[in-house]
Structure formats: C-alpha cells, structure tokens
Amino acid sequence: MTARPAFQGYRRPDGRVGTRNHVLVVPTVICSSVVAERIAAAAAPVGTALPHLAGCGQLGPDMRVTHDTLAAYCRHPNVGAVVVVALGCEQVVAQMLAEAARRHGKPAEIVAIQSEGGTIRATEKGTRIARSFAGLLADQEREWCDVSELVLSLKCGGSDYTSGLASNPTLGRVTDQLVELGGSAVLGEIAEIMGAEHVLAARATRESTAAHLIQIIGRVETEARSLGLDIRGTQPSPGNIRGGLTTIEEKSLGATHKGGERAPLEDVVGYAAPIARKGLTVMDTPGLDVESVTGMVGGGAQVVVFTTGLGTPTGNPIAPVIKVTGNARTARQMADNIDLDVSGIMDDTDTLDAAAERMFAEVLAVASGKQTTAEVLGHREFAIHRRNPTI
C-alpha cells in the first residue's frame, strides 16, 4: 500500500475498478422482470437483478435511455458477469446488452422466456448460468487500487436544515479532497441546482461547460413554466418545508455544497452517460432519488454517498450507498438506515474537517467491501428515468 489513500477493488479487463463483484441479471423488459428477480435471488447475494418498468411501448428518446441505462449497468465495473433475461418480442435487444458486457471482458449469456418454453424453464436455465458465473467470480480477489480510480456519486434526499449546514458541507470536503487526489465525483438532480447554478458555473473549466449547465437548468425551468405549474408543488417537498427549507433556491444552495468549494466543474453529461473526466461532473437527472442514483451509477460511479436530514432507505442494485445524516434525531430514530452520523457539527461537538476525515475513511472502507446499511437491508432500488408516455 502506498502513502496515497487507496482501496481494495476488483480490477476489470477494461482497466476500470469495481467495488463490488456482482452477477447482474438484467431483464430486457418489464415482462421478464420477475424471472430475472428469481434468478438473481437464487444466486444471492452475488446475484442482483435490475427489475424495471420499461423496455417496450417506448418511442425515440425514452427507448434510447432505457437501452443505454441497461447497457451501462452491463458494462459497469461493479459487475463481474451478466445474465440477460429476454421475453422474445420486446424492443430492447438482448444481444446488444450481452455484447456491451462482453466488449468489456465480462462473461454474458442470454435466456429468453419464449424460446426456453416459459417461466419455470427460463428460471431454471438462468439460475444455472448465474450460479456458474458466481463460482467464477468467487475466484477473483480484490487488489489495492489508487483512490483516483474512484467515481463518487453525490446525492442528498429527505433534506432538512441540517443537510446544508452539516452533511452536505462534510461531503463537499470529501469531494474536494477526492478531486485533488485525481478522482471523480458526479452531482445530479438538475432541479436542485436551480438557484445555485452560479456557484457551479463559476468553477467550470470551459465556457461551453458552464453554458451547458445553464442550458439544462433553463430547460427544467421552462418545462415547469410550459405546464403552467409552480415548481413549489414538489420543490422543496412537503417534508423539506416542515424541516425549515422554504424555497428551491435555498434547497439548491444547501445541496450544491456536496460538490465542494474548489473542485473544478469539468463536464456536464446526459442521463446514465459515461462520466469520462476526472474532477466534478454534473449529470442531467431528475430530482427523484431512485432515478437520480440509478443514472449516476449508470454513468460509472462505484460508490454513492447519500446525505439525508429526515432519513431515507434508498440503495442500488450494484453500488453501495452510504447514508449520512447531520440530524441527531434521525441518527437515533432511523439508526438502521444510517451509516455515518455527523450531527455533532450542529452542536459543536464535531467539526466539518473531522467529520470529513471519517467520511473519507468510510468511503474507502465501503469501496473495499464493507457493507452499507442499504446493502444489509437489501435496498436495491432501481428506476430508469422516463420523460414520455408509454405508447
């Protein structure tokens, strides 16, 4: 181990590093989701499924996002092998998902429910493949990897006044430190940057990146306007408002602290698109927690740090999600769902720097295999962002 911070990860044939080593069971379409979940359960805990509601009856951009998100999970470094479960008549092409995995050096097989002859036969065949893959993965060992290999997803949900004062600034310090060490971080939830875009745009390394950020925030604002709706109907949420947050600007300024104070904004990318640059990236995701985490993990994040004021259970099928709260009451009441308590910042028994040091250590421990509360409790929420109606 070198003097630089490091973690023990799985080195992949494509050079990327995983923090988990899952057999991913991917349904191409909602119709094959139950079979996929049964196959994954039979190979648990290595097996993990991506049950979803899409894959057919979608047009243009939505179909593209569904396919690209599923393919992104097949390529993801936290995945060691892939079983694609097809129905047989859907739009998402099973072969393309399997190819996405194989191109990145992972074994991948397809089971199709119609050609196998139904649920029982498809489940049986898929289970045999998944267990055989799990056996292969069990032989792989973790190795020391430099911290610059990490892509950290920055997320907040169930925010209250402690989020902007304690947990988000703590995460911001971790972001700054990780980026200075050559790592990457990704911030999503465009609606929750609204009102704080000047903070991020000022740190953009290229004018075009700042312009892109402003443009997508303008799009979200225009969408709300074109519907004749007041964004206050959902932002801040009723829970946010009870917690003392009044406006989206206030929520956004607190939320944007997750991105640190110094980390340069290097890129703005589409939903679940590859996070290709070191430094800070903004991803175009909605504010809904599960859709947002799904997209950022699809982009390549191997660990998620999720700050919360009121407490929330969200996990992910392939990436560990670390829950952090600055609210002492939540740390007590929802202890089952909390990995890191930084509420001492609020009553001066802890400092942002000390809390950030503990958080950084926790990120490295989790990246090296330490289970998060979300993993222990089986929280594997997954939802692909949709913009248009099903046809």
Next chain:
Amino acid sequence: MKAALVISHQDNVATALEALEPGRRLEIGQVAVTVVEAIPSGHKVALGPIAAGAPVIKYGSPIGLASADIAAGAHVHTHNLSSSRGRGDLQPASGPRDPQTRLAEPPDDLNGADRAPASPTRRTE
C-alpha cells in the same frame, strides 16, 4: 449549543438551531435581534427588517423574494418568502431567460463575493 447560525456575513436571515421563543435575544457579531414570534428549530429568523420584494439572503445568495414586509426577529418561511424560480404560475413575468445573457450577467455583490460559503462564519451564543 448555539441558538442560531448565520452562514455568510451577507445573509439577512439566521437558522434557528433550537426552538426560539418570542423575546429571545440573539447576538450575532455586530447584529443583535430580538425574536418576535416562535421560530421552530431549523427555521429561519430575520436579522433585520426585510421589505416586501427584497431578496432574502442565505448562504450569501438570494433564496427568493420577501412576499410581505418582514420585521426583524420574525419567522421567515413560506408565508412571507417566495421562490423566484420555476414559477409557471407567474408566466410570463419571469419568461425564459437567454442562457448567454444569464452567463454574461456579472455576479453581483451578493453572488460574487462569497460564492462558496461552506463554513459557518458567525454563530450566536
């Protein structure tokens, strides 16, 4: 335990870290203010009078406009503070702004001088 916290010296509101009763005296740097109504923990209290239509400042940035005159020491929340963003209900008062125009806007004092106010700078006793 601090009673309230001000994040940036440009802010005209503080965040209550405990429930504040009317008559509670807060001293924050050069500013002293007496709480005039109950402020729930986590909610905002005005550090001075804020006129209707004026920006409410937290984290050194505007978080919306006062929708009514706000007295020093008063509770600042949805009843007297209104967001300026994503307001389809106000169309076309705040129509889509040209991204280039917005980028070209020089940050005003509120946004520019203290744009990364992560550390609490002043606290009350």
